[in-house]
Amino acid sequence: MQVRRPSPTRVSVGVADVFVALGLLAVLYMGVSLAFGAPPRVAGPTITLDPAALPYYGLRSLLRMAAAYALSLAFTLIYGYVAARNRRAEMVMLPVLDILQSVPILSLLPVVVLALVAIAPEGLGVELAAIVLIFTSQVWNMTFAFYHSLITIPREMLEAAGVFRLNWWMRFKSVELPFATISLVWNSMMSWAGGWFFLMAAEQFQLGGRDFQLPGLGSYLKTAAEQGNISALLLGLAALVVLIVALDQLVWRPAIAWADKFNLQTVEEAEPPRSWFLDFLSRSVLLEHLYGWTIVPLGEALDRLIGTQPAGSVPTSRPFAKRKGHFLGLIGTAATVVLAVVVIYGAAQAITFMSGLAFDQWLLVLAAALATFLRVAVALAIALAWALPVGVAIGTNHRLANQLLPVVQVAASVPATALFPVVLLLLLGIPGGLNIAAVLLMLLGTQWYLLFNIIAGAMAIPEDLRYTTESLGIRGLERWRSFILPAIFPFLVTGMITATGGAWNASVVAEYVLFAGNVYQTLGLGALIAGSSASGEFRLLMASTLTMVAIVVLINRLVWRRLYALAEARFHLD
C-alpha cells in the first residue's frame, strides 16, 4: 500500500474561504430558486421486490456508480493537473476544493435533484442527479490526492524530463500519471466505498412532498424496509455483498497488483500484492495481441503527433508545499471582479431570503446542531477507541496487514446505509432506540476511514525505529506516547477529518428514517435537513445546510488542522 504522509493545509479561515463560502451561498440559492420551478410530481418506476429483478437492479446501480466514477476521474485529471501546474489557478482552485470537500453531500441532494429535474426530462433528470451526487462523494479526495502527487514528484525526475525535452504530453504520460497511479488506485477504491454509501440514499427519497426513485439496489432495499419485508431485505443485502466482492476480485485486486510496478520503493518488497485475476489475464495471449494491436499503436501515434511538439518550461517540484491563500494577488483581474459582483449579489439575495426564517426556527437549528454534534462526537470516540489499537496492531505487522487489508476493504465497501433498515428493526423497540441507531449508523459509515488511515500510518513507521524501541524495552503507555502516536499522528488527523465529514453526512440519513410506512426522527441537524426537504420548507433547508457546512468546515480548520500543525512542531514530523 502506498503510504505517503498527508501534507498540512491551511489552518485558519482566510479571505479565499470567505469568498468561496459566499459563492456557495449564491449557488445554493440559485438551486433552490430553480427548485421552485420543478414539476409537481415526478413519478418514478415502481420497485418490485421480486428477487428476479435483483440482477437488473444491481446492474443499474453499478452503471450509475461507473458513470459517476468516470466523471470523477476526468475531473480529477483535469482539475488536479491545472491546479498543480498553474500557480495562479492554484490560488483559487485549492480553497474551492477545500470547502467543497467539507460540504455534506446529502444536504445538497434536494438542491441538485430539483435543479436538474427542472432542466431535463423527468427520468433523465433524476438519474443525472443521482450520478452528480455520487460524483460529489467520490471526487474530492481523488482530486486532492492527484494534486498532491503532482507537486511531490521528486525533483530530479522532473529535471530528467526537462533534460530530454519531454513536452507536457510525454511528461504527463510517462512521468506524472505513472507517479500518481498508486495514489489514484487507492483513492478510487475509497471513493467507490464512499459512493456505495450515498448511492443507497440517492436512489430513493422524498423531496418537497414528491417521491423520487430510480431502479437499483438502493431503492430495492429501501422499498423492502418500507414494507417491512425481511426476506427481501436480506436478499437485497446479499446481492449487494456479492456485487462488491465481485468488483473487489475482478477490478480492485488486479488494479492494486498492477499498480505495484509504479511503486517508487527501491527494494522489492518481500511480498508484493498479487491477484489471481490479473495473473489469469496476463497469461491470455489473445489479450496481449489485442493490446499490441490497439493500445500500443494508438500510443505511438499520439506520441508522434503530440509528443514531438517542442517542450515548454520545466515544472518545479514542491515537496514540502504549504498552500498559501494569497488571494489578493488575483483581485486585480477583471474576471474576478465580475465574478465577485455576481457572487455578492447572489449571496445578498440568499441572505434576504433566509432572513424570512423565524427566530425560534433558528433556535431549533442551533439546538439540532448541538444534538447532532454530540452524536457525532460519541460516534467518533467509539470509532477511535477501537480503530486505534486494532489499526496499529494490524499495521505494524506487515504480514497480517497484507492478509487482512483485502477483508477490511470489502467490509468497508458494504454500505452501512444498506444495513441500516435491519439495525433499525432491532433497535426500534428500545427507548431512545433511534438515537442509538443513529450513532451506530454514523459509526458504521465512518470508522473505516479512520481504520484505513491508522493502518496506513502504522505501516509507515520505519522498521529501524520500531526495532530500536523494542530493543530499548520501551513498553506499554510509554511506547504509545513517545513512539506510536507521534508517528501515526498525521494519518490519524487525516482520518479524523474524513470521518468527521462522513459522520455529519450520515446524520442526514440516520436521524430521519422512513420505515414500514412511518417516519422516525430525532432531534438533529440531519433530521432537519431531511425533514425540511421532504416537506418543502426551503428556508429551513437552506439554513440547516449552511449551518452544517459551517460547523464541519470550522471543526476541520480550528480543531483538526490546528492539531496537525501542533503535532508537526512538537513531534518534528518530516
Place this chain on the structure above:
Amino acid sequence: MEGAVTVREQATRPSTGVATLVEVRGVSKYYGKPEGRILVLDDINFSIREGEFVALLGQTGSGKSTLLRIVMGLTPPSSGEVLYRGEPLQGVNPHAAIVFQSFALYPWFTALENVELALKPKGLPPEERRRKAEAILDMVGLDGFEDAYPRELSGGMRQKVGFARALAVEPEILLMDEPFSALDVLSAETLRGELMELWLGKKLPIKAMLMVTHNIEEAVLLADRAIVLSRNPGRVIGDFLIQLPYPRDRNSRAFNGVVDRIYRLITRVVAPTAVPEAELASPLPSGVHIDEIAGLTEQMLGREEKEDLYRLAADLHMEVDELLPVTAAAEMLGLGRVERGDFILDPLGREFAEADVLRRKELLRPKALEVPLVHRIYTVLQSAKDKRMPEEFFLDILRKGFSEREARVQLETAIDWGRYTELFSYDHDSRELYIE
C-alpha cells in the same frame, strides 16, 4: 605561488584552435526577494572546449549543482549568460544531457524503456528507436538487462542506465551531477573505471564532459582539468589542468600532490581566524563523553578537596589508564586538575557537580568554546549555509594530524561536547553537523 586568499589559479591552456563548446560569462545566481536575497553563485567565468573532461569541485553550498543546471539550461542565471558554440542558450541546451546523482530513472519502465523514452521526442520509428537504445545499453555493458526494472538492478547498474539514457540522445557535452556519490565504494570503483575506459578509448560519441563532485580524489582520478569553487557564495578560486598520465595511481606522490593543492585551495578560503593547527596540537581526550566527566565530578563531591587517582579509579570501577583521559578532559574544561597523583576538584567543578542539568550546560558552554576543535566547529557552522556542514569537512581537517580512526573519534567526542552544551548538533542521516 600561494599568496592572498583571493588569488585565482589560472589555467594556461594552449590555444590550438579546438572549438569552444560552453562559455560561461559573468554568471551569478541568487534566490529570494531583492532585500534579503541569498547569493549562491558570484560572477562565474570559464569555458569548456572539445576534448576536455572538466571536474567542477566544491563543498556543499558552493552552488556547483546549480551551476550545472544553468549550463544545461534548466534554470536561468540571475545575471550573466551561457553561450553554446557562440550562441546564447534559449531554454534547455539540446546538445547536452545530464547524469543525475540519484539516477532519476522511472521505476515503471524497464532499462530499455527508460533509454527509449529519451529518444521519443525525436520522432524516430519504433524499430530504429529500439535498436539505438539496445546498442547503447550494450556499449555500457548492460546487454542482458534490457528488460530489467530499476528495482531489480543494483545502484551501479542503475546509474549505467542513467548514462546510457544520456548518451542515447548523442549530446556533444555530457554533464554529470555527482554521478558516483550515491553508490557504494565498490560499485563506484567499477563504474569510474568503465567510464574512463569508454572515454579514453574514444568510444563515446561525446566531445566533452563536465562532472560536478565534492570528492577531490575522484576529480583528480578522472578529470584533466579542475575548476574549484568556494562557498557562500560560489566563486571560481582555481582553474587548472591536471596533467597526470592515465591510468592514475592513487598512491603516487604526484597524485597526492595535486589532491593536496586543491584541498589547501579550498580550506584556505574558508578558514576562520583561529590558528589552523590548534585543534591538532591540543586534541580532545579520545572518546571521553560529558557524562563520564560529570560522573567524575559527582564522585568527588563527598570527598576532601583532592583524591588519589588510584583510589578514585577503583571507586569508579576503572583502570587508572581509563581514568586519566577523563581527568584530562575535566582539566580541559576547567573543572579540576591533576597534581602529583591526585585529582583536585576546582570550584567550578564543584558547582557543576551540584547543579542541575540546565545549569550544568550553562556552566560548561563557555568552557567548551575554549576548546580549539569545538570552537572551530562552532565558528565554521555559524558562517555556513543553513548553519550546516558535512562531517567530511571537519574530518578532512583532522586527518591532517590524525589517523582515520582517531580523526573520527576526535570528531565524535567534539560532537558529544557540542551536543551537551547545545552549541551544535549532529544529523545522523545526512551526516552533517549543524546549529539549530
Place this chain on the structure above:
Amino acid sequence: MASIIDADVPLPNARVEHIIGLLEVLDEETAQGQVDIFRLGQRLLLSIDDLLPILEGARLLRFVDVRDGDVNLTDVGREMARADILERKQIFRKQAVQVALVREVMGLLARQPDHTMSRDRLLEWLETSLSELWAARTFDILVDWGRYAEILGYNARTHELHLTVASSESKVTNEV
C-alpha cells in the same frame, strides 16, 4: 572441471558489479602480494559482514584465492580486473558456467518447454535444498549473474526465467 560446491549451498549475496569492483581494488592492492581481509575491509569502508559475501562470490567464480585470512587474485581474476567492458562479460560467462548451481539451473531450464520456468517453480526447486529466505536470495543473484553473463533472461512482469538462445545451444547446457 566443475566446481566441487554443489547445489546445497546457496549463492552468496554478491552482485556482479561488486565483484568486479573488488577485483579492480585487489589488482591495485595486491601488486606487492596478498592482502589481508581486514585491511581490505578498511580500505573499502565495508564491514566484514558486507565484504565476506562478495569475497565468497569472487572465490566461487575462481577470481580469487582466500587462505588464512589473506586474499590473492588468480590469473583469471587479474585478467577480469583489467579487461574492457565487453571482454569482462565473456570472461564472467566462462567462469559462471563452472559453478554447479548455475549449471544445474541451466540444465533444468533446457528441459522445460520453451526453456522457460516461472519464478515460483524455480523457488520451489531451490527450496528442496535451501531455506525459503536463502532460496529467494539465491534466485536474485542467479538472475543478476545470469543476465550479465547473458546466459539467462528474466521477465519481471510475467515472473518468468528463460535460457537465452545462445546458451540453449551451447554445449555446456546439453552436458548437464
